[in-house]
Amino acid sequence: MLITPSEDSILNREKRLALRVVSEYYDFSSTKSVEILCSYENNDFAKILMELLVKSGVRNIFITYTNGIMCEEINNGYRKYLDDRISFYKERISEEFIRITILSPFPLPVVITDEISEYQKHLSELSFLNDYLIESPRIMIVKPNQLWARKLGLTLEELWDKVDSFYDSLDSYDSIKEKLNNYQINKIHFKSDEGTDCIFELTPNFKWIGKKISWNGHTFQANAPSLEIFTAPKKFSGEGKIVFTKPLCYHGKIINDMEIQLHNGKVIDNKNLDSIISLDSNLSYIGEVALCPYKEGFYYSTILDENSGCHIALGNAYPYGIENKNLINQCPYHIDLVFGSDSLAVDGIKEDGSVIPIMRDGKLCTL
Template structure:
């Protein structure tokens, strides 16, 4: 076996053993771009060796997507075939494990009509609403891993040749995902245990709100009364432990829908559907975005905010220290999976049902009544920095430091 083949097999083990935690007799559902085929083949082999009943692969082609946005008629973007969404629901009901592969061209749709991008995302979001509810309530085991495309690699390492850029990006991915550890599965267990300690500390504090202060940011986020902090590890309805994001450095909860006030400024570019949004600021009043601006990609940001009514509110609140294996690479990945785990971040749109007591078994209406935002979108954006301070606020007005200068203070 060559070094490349061994690396791909090891990375497949990470995705299967740590990510979705594939069980014997379980179906694996993989959604992947076609450029990741060598890795997907290694993944498929390892899945069957681990006893998977079946590996279903849903391929997509970035170039075909770009062509669609260049040549398709306008009505094409308001359609999303239900027959693509329904098999995901059926597989979820059959307790499949779901693995998504990211890492495409960050600039894929930079020349596309932003209204078409927004319309397409909205159509896909509506069609996939049922399946997304399975994901956001952890009824199934699911995970996301990255495989570098040449275009992504060149975006991150523009001064390198294409082959060198891909090699460098693979190395950076392996570093960020602890693949260089002698026993990476054991290293992940130790890492998740550390995150769990922070999760427990925050749950014991039962803060009423968080107050963020940094350059360009002065924001207060109230938390639901029965909020629950979660960490990188999750548990499916079947009792299987899994890690949704590989890598992960976050501890997160839900915002109270109507309890966000102030201004927040992004600190890393947001890659949304092949378009970059940079240096943007959002102003909130009673939870809702009432003003926004962006240096680049403002029309795309507008499209996100107009996805539906819930798109204008915060769902997820995630705490990530400024120093981590990801941020220590000193790389802007132009990929949310990595950049969000190098920075405190928030998510516009839907919250996770499991971030509130009893939320996994609540209806949409019950979640809304508890202050949990519902939306067809969920878009993470990065707003942490080395100078960020965060205070936890209690209902009696007292404060406790949670972050100081981008580092944990509890």
């Protein structure tokens, strides 16, 4: 079979991305077990990744599909499939496995049959897996696909160019993160011409987290690409209004023109977010505040979109850099919403009331 120059270029980009994952995002040299979670369309890329993991010394590598084969197996009996998954993940946890998730917007859809509907109703039986993943290294990577490129009106190579521009971004965020940590601010104030004006209180002795996360004796990059600096605020601390500047793509549905009003950390009013907030009572609270320079564009990809502007997350707070986890929100969901703009100003407020300018006009200040 002949490979065209364009196909050869895409293959090289995939190999480069896979190499990045294995060589930069985590040290797999002592890892026993890895699960690759992806849609069936990314099977070829998953196998490239698997080959590199084998060369790195990983002994047990498993591919779990989120469509295709998965649907066939569930439709043969959801209970057997769920029991097999429970057994599978308990064994993987005993091996201290690492999960790598390959994200490509617009995978082939899953047709919701009665069996799949029943399976989804019983996913709480896998809650032990979510608990494990929060406390363990994990990697989520963005990979272009043809349907996504078509949705953006781009060729696949043009989409790779845009995605690579995120991966290749050179930044001084680590030094900015360390300077922010040295300031020991205890509140953060966001204000923009779009109408955002909101203050959050931060937890005592917290640490801002950047591209690499050090947690439970491991260092890993949870999201790739990653240009954000983030932390979890106190659960009951948010006051004010946030006007979101980019749409939310959630389970294939696009939500525009969103706002929230916060009091004592709780969403007391919202615009166009009822369908999200109604999913769980703790989605009315904020789990993350994140700093990121603003750039134009909407990509239908949460990781890319959250890397193009300051954002908050409704729902679950990641405990990284937090001394007292009882002060932050816990929830089965974590939904990022971007409110960054080229008018956004961000100030850190110290305990003595002094103000540290962090961002102006959507850009990080020289601290």
